[in-house]
Amino acid sequence: MSGKFVRASKYRHVYGQVAKKERHYENIRITNNAWDSNLIKANGKFLTVNWNSSGGGAFAVIPLEEVGKAPDQIPLFRGHTAPVLDTDFNPFDDYSIASGSDDGKIGIWEIPADYSFHNYCNSDGDPKDISPKKVLAGHGRKVGHVLFHPTAKNVLASSSLDHTVKIWDIDSGKELFTLKHPDMVTSMSFSYDGNHLVTVSRDKKLRTWDIRAEKVVSETQAHSGAKNQRVVWLGNSSRVATTGFSKLSDRQIGVWDAFDLEKGDLGGFYTVDQSSGIMMPFFDASNKILYLVGKGDGNIRYFEFQNDELFELSEFQSVDPQRGFAAAPRRAVNVKENEILKAFKTVNDHCIEPISFHVPRKSDSFQDDIYPDAPSGVAALTSDEWASGKSVEGPLLFNLSSLYDGSEPILTSSSRTEPLETRGASTETTKYSSTDGPEKEPISTYPPLSASGKSVSPSATEVTEKAANKTVSSQDEEVKSDQLFEKTINQGVDAKLKDDKSVNSLLQKASNLDDINDAEDPSNRVSTWDEDDEQQPTRHETPVSHKVASPASKKEESPVTSKISQDEPSTAKQPEPAMTIPNTSVFNAKAEPTVKPTASTSNADTKVPNGTESLSTTSKPAATKSMGLLQSAEKLSSLVLYLEGIVADLKKANLDKDDRLLALESKVEELLKGKNKM
Structure with a gap:
């Protein structure tokens, strides 16, 4: 490509691979409810599916190892009186699930230790249904989304059509905080440390909340299109990404400073295409890769987030459209095959396909550069500690090398690499090099998604000029000082x-x-x-x-x-x-x-x-x-x-000159006063 440079990155050639047919989950009856949610969720052991059932709402839980065709009669998690709209796994308990329903209730469920998708039956041989462990009531209308806290144990956020987001302690069933919105919330995401929540509403407003103060930190107009918008917090930074539509129905991505939304999207909206399906964003905080999954199409695009810009890596293409998509936590990947994301997509509402995203490498050793420490599944705070005001910088992390050699994982605490107000704002380009050998080609950035392009890092000459200009303290004397210098x-x-x-x-x-x-x-x-x-x-x-x-x-x-x-x-x-x-x-x-x-x-x-x-x-x-x-x-x-x-x-000469000018001005004033008296 004449006139273009290829940006060096270890994730440039990441590719998605669908599992073999025998590893698919078939005979799945996904709900036909039109509510905008992900429909399926995953953790390291189970999949949840919003099930198309009669007699009230229900969802199914599928152990990941029980692949193949599902039986016609399966055990369901029943207890809601209306369709289940969303589910979420507790990040600190693989056997705990929360669900939101059209009946305005929130269900807290526990998966039995002997649970099986194919063979969980009673004495008569009929599948046994599971009832909720606890039901939380407090919303006035349907509960559209549920989301667990990333650092505090048993803390849950729920959004409702009653225009509120409520924060719950699911152990006690107590409502901790309420965030009141002027319209229905269509998407929400916790910050990396869990102290803030970013939401986007049907009024097209993007808001960042201080949860425990129950107040808005920053607010702005997001995408101008009429369709629903999504938002995701971009890992351990102060940036968030939104997906939405323009007035001309172009699909867009925006990157924002979560604590200064009023200054607008950083660098302008990225226009993806003109398709009509909503884009579901998923961010891998470890590798800083943003995955965009289109509803109604089979494509999955992924971008690397760096220096407040999104750089297109590649695209997973499929002729089978998806309505639902789930990404498993980092601890579920296969590190021996250089897998960086394990995901699942629905196919024609009757099948779920596993998809693995790999970094193509031939080395047989552990690749520590693509496997930094990841969230461990151990809570950093209790719900009472967090509600009382205690904070941490992020979830407890563990070393993924323990997955490779089977050793005991070592837990470490999260730490910020830069202050909160400047995190992610650096303009310095990170240089990646392959572990297979020394760098062999010049490092240059390939163009970002915007058609006009964005500024790249300054050249060495520009940096030298800026350093010299810092010696001049007065703007009016800059030219003279430069000449003397x-x-x-x-x-x-x-x-x-x-x-x-x-x-x-x-x-x-x-x-x-x-x-x-x-x-x-x-x-x-x-x-x-x-x-x-x-x-x-x-x-x-x-x-x-x-x-x-x-x-x-x-x-x-x-x-x-x-x-x-x-x-x-x-x-x-x-x-x-x-x-x-x-x-x-x-x-x-x-x-x-x-x-x-x-x-x-x-x-x-x-x-x-x-x-x-x-x-x-x-x-x-x-x-x-x-x-x-x-x-x-x-x-x-x-x-x-x-x-x-x-x-x-x-510098000293400039200061002396200022002193002489002040002395001269004072003498002139004295002379003028003496002249006026005469």
């Missing part, structure tokens, strides 16, 4: 470069250092590159890497050029990037003494093929090159320190 730098550079010819010979390799080359006549410079290097073919340009080699490696890289080393082929005619002043922390202050080349000729002098004379030294040619580069690095380091002193003097 540039003049002083040129004088310092001229003085330093005339003192040492090794620096001049090094800078001769950079073709675009026009301003610095004027400090000395290029015809008087002498090349110190080895004869072997002159004979090597031209290599392709590689990314700039600022690394300091260890003394044992006998290599030294120059911060002025791009990866020039004694064992890499190079040429004197190859264009080099423009020089930027390096950071002094890169260089080793205790470098070994270097051998300076002498201008005198001797029998050791040799001629290179192009006729350029090479200087004679007391050491081997390879050592001469390495020592020369190290010496140049030391010179440049001292130059940086010298320029830093100049910057400090400029």
Whole structure:
């Protein structure tokens, strides 16, 4: 693709694979209720399905290992007097389920220890139905969605057509908090630490709530289309993503700052396509991948979230449309097959297909870079602790390597990598590299979803300019200070470069250092590159890497050029990037003494093929090159320190000038007052 770059990411080639036919769940009767929910839910052991049953509402629970065709008569979880609209598994108890129904009630269920989807029968051989352990009543109308808290045990959120979201302690059956909305809530999602809840309503408003204060933190207008919208919190960050429609019925994705929704979506809406089905978002907080599942079509798109942008990875395509979709928790994946997501989709309302998303790798060892620590299924807080105001930074995590080797998992607490107000707002591009070997291609970002594109991370030149501009405290004097700064730098550079010819010979390799080359006549410079290097073919340009080699490696890289080393082929005619002043922390202050080349000729002098004379030294040619580069690095380091002193003097001069101006103004005022008295 001419003019385009491929963004390097370890998730670029993630692919979805449907399980074999014998692993499907068949003869499933999914409800035909038109309520907008996911219809199915999954954890590491079971699947729940909103069942199409008579005599009130019911749902079925299917153990994951009981695949194949279901019997005509199955045990159902009955207790509601109207259709079941939504279910959710307790993240800290695989055998506990909550359900919301059209009858306005919330059911709390416990799966029996001896439960079987095919053989759970009474003494007469008939399937036994399961009754709810507890029923929560408090909503005035149908309960459309239920969602368990991510960090506190036995805390449940429920949304209703009575325009409220209620937070419950399911142990005591007590209603803890109520969040009142002006319209029906169509989707909600907890923050990573569980202290906030983001909701989207039928009034097209997106709201972030402080749950325990029962107040709105931020609110804004979301998508303008008439159809339902969905929202999901983007892991351990302050960002949320919404899916909805435009006025022209285009399917859209929006990324927002959850605590400053008023400033609008970050970077504009991403337009996906013109299909009519609602998109169900699922976010993998471990790998930062957002999965979008279309209702009524068979496609599943997935994007990597990075630096407030969504980058399209790939798409799972199928001719079988889905109405329901469920993603199992992270602890259910098969780490030995590099599976990063285990999911389930409905097919034609009579079958459920397992889908596995894999990272294609050949290594047989544990891939720790794609398996960071994940939520463990152990609660970090009790319901009473959370309700009383205690908080944690996120769920308790465990190391997935224990799934690979069967060892005892090690639990760790969540921690934020950046402050809450800035999390996810960094503009620095993360560089991924494959574990199969070193990075072999330049890192560049491929275009985001928006047609106009978004700004990428600043170049090295822009960063240098911004750093220089920070020394100017007054906007009105910026131009004058820059001129004085540039003049002083040129004088310092001229003085330093005339003192040492090794620096001049090094800078001769950079073709675009026009301003610095004027400090000395290029015809008087002498090349110190080895004869072997002159004979090597031209290599392709590689990314700039600022690394300091260890003394044992006998290599030294120059911060002025791009990866020039004694064992890499190079040429004197190859264009080099423009020089930027390096950071002094890169260089080793205790470098070994270097051998300076002498201008005198001797029998050791040799001629290179192009006729350029090479200087004679007391050491081997390879050592001469390495020592020369190290010496140049030391010179440049001292130059940086010298320029830093100049910057400090400029700052002091600016402050002194301000003081003189104030004194002059006061004298002028005194003279004017004296003149007026006369």
